[in-house]
Amino acid sequence: MRASSLAISIVCGPVVCCYVVFAACFCPGRLQRHTESDDKKRFERRQKVAPRPLPIRPPERCLTLPACLSEKAARSATAPKGKTFEQTQSRLLQLPLELRRMIYREVLGDKTMHIVLKENRLGHLRCKAPSSIECPLGYNGRSLSRECCWGTVDSANIWCPRNGERKRTDGDILPFLQSCRQIYSESIDTLYSTNTFSFSDLDCLRYFSCTILPSRFALITMLDVEWCMSWPIYDTTAQNLLLTNPALYPPNDEATWEATWRIIADMPSLKFIRASLLYFDGFRDTACESKMLAPLFSVTKPDKENFEVHVSWGGDEFPDAPFTLLRPMVRDTLSSDDEAW
Ligand SMILES: [Zn+2]
Known part of the structure; x- marks a missing residue:
């Protein structure tokens, strides 16, 4: 038995060595793959898409009517190209502008828009609940989500249709906006100024701020942000104990958190913010919680009554904060926290 084992070792040893050398030289990823964390893989996939x-x-031809330009700019060689025809035959455009604006608001406004991360772009879905507060918020094992409202996401929190269904994520808004350039020009501001924009992913908010025109982003008045802190941010002791590699991958890191609130602090028209934060372990160290809440202090709009921060853990009050901090009534067990959500 020992002789046969020795023979197998002599025969197989060189083969194994050759494989290791070959893999190390030509496929280093194969040797390292099992050591990569899931967080790193998720981060790389999100970066890729x-x-x-x-x-x-500037675009060659803006969607809004050239009337938005000054006369001098309109006459210049760089003025947007293209012709716009009078829509005198349209019954809608025969109505007074005030009535048209009421219709635009009915069609496009006063709803909650869930912004979801898709491959290489963002998607938006109208909330199925009467209001964002009534839209059920759950935990899908990785992050906070409203999957029962807008569908499922993959492990990288990228939206994917349920059962492979090819569902559009334009909330039935785009066909109306694309029907006529005058309608688009008259109604596009209503879309941004009257809807509540709901984000369950910090990267979504960041991408949204740089994939639409800054003038449109500045029109947003109502914001709903949900975020699950999957790792102990601002707690280096806990990070060193829990993580092999203490570095947190975006968007679960401190830098993304602070960048998010810099973006929100720069939004000039905000009238209401609701931030819902989930952290299973809570903050055992008040100093760490203070560091986490510090970026929120830079938000000056809206006023304290209209800036709600719901957290899933107990702790001290922050009387000088520019927001209303709402903690759960009971926080003894995880199940009680779930009920609070
Ligand atoms: Zn919803």
Whole structure:
């Protein structure tokens, strides 16, 4: 038995060595794959399919009517190309502008828009609940989500249709906006100024801010942000204990968190913010929680009553905060936290 084992070792040893040398030289990823964390894989996939920001150069032909330009700019060689015809035959456009705006608001406004991350772009879906507060918020094992409202996501939190269904994610808004250039020009502001924009992923908000025109992003008045802190941010001791590699991958890191609130702080028209934060372990160290909440102090709009921060853990009050901090009534067990959500 020992002789046969020795023979097998002599025969197979060189083969195994050759494989290791070959793999190390030509396929280093094969040797390292099992050591890569799931977070790193998720991060790399999200980076690969991240939406591209708007180009800095102006578009050849803007969608809004040239009337938005000054006369001098309109006459210049760089003025947008294309013709716009009078829509005198349209019964809608025969109505007074005030009535048309009421119709635009009915069609496009006063709803909650869930912004979802898709491959190479963002998608948006109208909330099926009467209001964003009534839209059920759940935990899918990785992050907070509203999957019962807008469908499923994959392990990288990228939207994927349920059962392979090829469902559009334009919320039935785009056909109306694309029907006529005058209607688009008159109604596009209503879309941004009257809807609540709901984000369950910090990267979504960041991508949204750089994939639409800054003038449109500045029109947003109502914001709903849900975020699950999967790792102990601002707690280096806990990070060193829990993680082999203490570095947190975006969007679960401190830098993304702070960048998110810089974006929100720069939004000039906000009238209401609701931030819902889930952290299973809670903050055992008040100093770490203070560091986590510090970026929210830079938000000056809206006022305290209209800036709600719901957290899933107990702790001290922050009387000087520019937001209303709402903690759960009971936080003894995880199940009680779930009920609070
Ligand atoms: Zn919803």
